[in-house]
Amino acid sequence: MGDLREAYELRRVQFLTPLAKELEEALHKDFDAIDRIDRIVARAKTVDSFMKKAAKEERGIKKYDDPLNQIQDQVGARIVSYYLDDIERIQEVVFRYYRHIEERTVVPDSESEFGYFGKHFILLLPKDLINGPVGPEGYPNFFELQIKTLFQHAWGEANHDLGYKPAWEWESEDKRQIAFASAQAWGADMVFNGLHRKCGQATEL
Amino acid sequence: MINHIFSFLVHPGKGYEDPPEIGGTTVPSAGKLFQMVGDVFDRSDHECNTEIAFVPTEDGQQHNECRGEIIDLLQKPRISNARQLADRLQKATDGRSGLGLLFIVTGEQNRKSKILLARFPADFGVLAEENQKTLQVQFLERVFMKHALSYKAAIFSGTSFDVDFWDGYVVDRQLSGSASYWIKDFLLSDFRTTPEAGTRRLAEAMHSVVNSTSDGNVRSEILAAVRLAPNMDGQPITVEMFCERFNLSGPAREAIVRALRHDTLQHDRFQFCGNEFQRTLPFRSIELNNNGILTAPTNHFEEIFEMEKVSGSENIRFMTEGKVINDGFRKRK
Numbered sequence: 001m002g003d004l005r006e007a008y009e010l011r012r013v014q015f016l017t018p019l020a021k022e023l024e025e026a027l028h029k030d031f032d033a034i035d036r037i038d039r040i041v042a043r044a045k046t047v048d049s050f051m052k053k054a055a056k057e058e059r060g061i062k063k064y065d066d067p068l069n070q071i072q073d074q075v076g077a078r079i080v081s082y083y084l085d086d087i088e089r090i091q092e093v094v095f096r097y098y099r100h101i102e103e104r105t106v107v108p109d110s111e112s113e114f115g116y117f118g119k120h121f122i123l124l125l126p127k128d129l130i131n132g133p134v135g136p137e138g139y140p141n142f143f144e145l146q147i148k149t150l151f152q153h154a155w156g157e158a159n160h161d162l163g164y165k166p167a168w169e170w171e172s173e174d175k176r177q178i179a180f181a182s183a184q185a186w187g188a189d190m191v192f193n194g195l196h197r198k199c200g201q202a203t204e205l
Numbered sequence: 206m207i208n209h210i211f212s213f214l215v216h217p218g219k220g221y222e223d224p225p226e227i228g229g230t231t232v233p234s235a236g237k238l239f240q241m242v243g244d245v246f247d248r249s250d251h252e253c254n255t256e257i258a259f260v261p262t263e264d265g266q267q268h269n270e271c272r273g274e275i276i277d278l279l280q281k282p283r284i285s286n287a288r289q290l291a292d293r294l295q296k297a298t299d300g301r302s303g304l305g306l307l308f309i310v311t312g313e314q315n316r317k318s319k320i321l322l323a324r325f326p327a328d329f330g331v332l333a334e335e336n337q338k339t340l341q342v343q344f345l346e347r348v349f350m351k352h353a354l355s356y357k358a359a360i361f362s363g364t365s366f367d368v369d370f371w372d373g374y375v376v377d378r379q380l381s382g383s384a385s386y387w388i389k390d391f392l393l394s395d396f397r398t399t400p401e402a403g404t405r406r407l408a409e410a411m412h413s414v415v416n417s418t419s420d421g422n423v424r425s426e427i428l429a430a431v432r433l434a435p436n437m438d439g440q441p442i443t444v445e446m447f448c449e450r451f452n453l454s455g456p457a458r459e460a461i462v463r464a465l466r467h468d469t470l471q472h473d474r475f476q477f478c479g480n481e482f483q484r485t486l487p488f489r490s491i492e493l494n495n496n497g498i499l500t501a502p503t504n505h506f507e508e509i510f511e512m513e514k515v516s517g518s519e520n521i522r523f524m525t526e527g528k529v530i531n532d533g534f535r536k537r538k
Binding site: 101131 | 371395
């Protein structure tokens with residue numbers, strides 16, 4: 001694991017961090033004419049986050065036998081929109097300029113649960129951003145893009161931060177509160193999106 | 206290093222209720238045919254120069270059926286797995302393409318697994334055999350030639366069967382209009398660069414050159430090409446091909462290539478998109494030495510402003526007519 005950490009650290013410095021910066025600039029250009037976007041950010045996955053993912057197991061077996069190659073979100077980007085309806089508009093622009101190999105709407109497992117909501121893509125990195133070798137010792141071939149509303153993003157960030165607190169065991173009441181907060185965020189999205197639509201219809205009239 | 210070679214005689218089958226059987230065989234690892242196919246395998250990295258990417262299924266999962274069959278074959282190199290690809294090619298091939306000989310070659314190169322799919326079209330030829338004083342000539346049907354215009358090939362390589370093999374390279378000299386049956390229908394893929402991304406890259410390079418060059422000839426050439434470019438809508442093109450198509454001079458081509466992020470992008474193929482070209486270069490603007498500025502949509506500029514040279518001077522006279530819909534002040538040009 002020591003070798004892997006060192007290899008990822010090197011890749012992150014040499015390729016991933018500069019690439020994330022260029023990708024963020026590229027995305028800003030792609031969405032320059034699109035309104036109701038709160039922010040566009042891109043980042044290289046931190047070393048700790050990469051190592052945690054590389055060590056993941058599924059049914060007792062390591063999920064990744066070649067993590068430098070297999071982990072597809074070593075560079076990640078996020079676009080945060082105002083309203084739910086904006087997500088589809090943003091997706092149209094994404095598909096205009098990027099080739100995707102995966103598109104997922106991430107929702108809780110059942111309709112009676114609340115948790116993480118977001119739209120995720122695995123996209124091929126555009127050739128304009130690749131000026132060197134592609135592979136574990138160079139550029140990745142893919143990046144992950146998430147599209148979220150402000151409320152989805154707020155819940156996601158707050159919940160993610162809590163997940164990194166050491167020596168904390170969730171009690172069922174804690175989990176219920178987190179789900180409640182997600183439901184509130186979901187409700188706020190519904191309210192604002194509905195009002196936005198009403199405004200839009202009124203403007204058209 | 207080649208591990209396996211499979212070969213299939215693929216008749217057209219697209220739209221057929223009962224397509225002909227596909228005969229297939231494993232090619233032995235020695236002999237002239239093995240050597241010939243080996244050469245094709247080794248040279249394929251140079252020949253296959255159009256980058257493509259598999260298109261995922263509509264449910265958004267990270268899955269493509271053709272890619273899946275390629276991975277199956279690489280993991281289990283059996284003729285039954287290779288035949289899946291031959292079946293797929295048959296279903297994508299109509300009568301216009303005719304009979305083809307498909308070679309599927311698996312092997313390793315640069316420490317990666319590699320697969321080559323190569324389709325040789327059927328042609329006819331003449332076999333000439335000479336004895337000491339005589340010559341025998343024989344008409345041959347079903348001669349399969351690599352040099353034909355309709356030769357097609359695709360290569361994919363990688364180390365991980367989970368995440369690699371999503372993009373590859375093809376050679377298809379018959380590309381026209383939207384990507385061919387080889388790319389779209391057989392390989393279930395498309396050019397790696399989207400139409401909008403490639404077109405925008407070209408348009409921005411031209412914009413950058415026109416706005417920065419002091420060479421009047423280069424500027425004129427590129428402006429002329431911009432005017433005619435919308436006629437390219439839907440055609441597969443590279444920056445290099447675009448410059449050739451519009452007969453741009455050496456300095457103009459070099460300036461456009463220099464304006465790209467890196468010069469290898471001039472060979473990247475995409476489908477030209479007229480709408481994106483217009484979106485990137487919506488307005489053309491001419492500023493005169495009398496501080497006058499003329500601005501109009503790029504694709505209608507010369508319809509809106511008539512131009513004529515003023516005799517005996519370097520000046521140009523512009524003429525236009527229309528109804529005034531806005532007349533006011535601006536803080537900037």
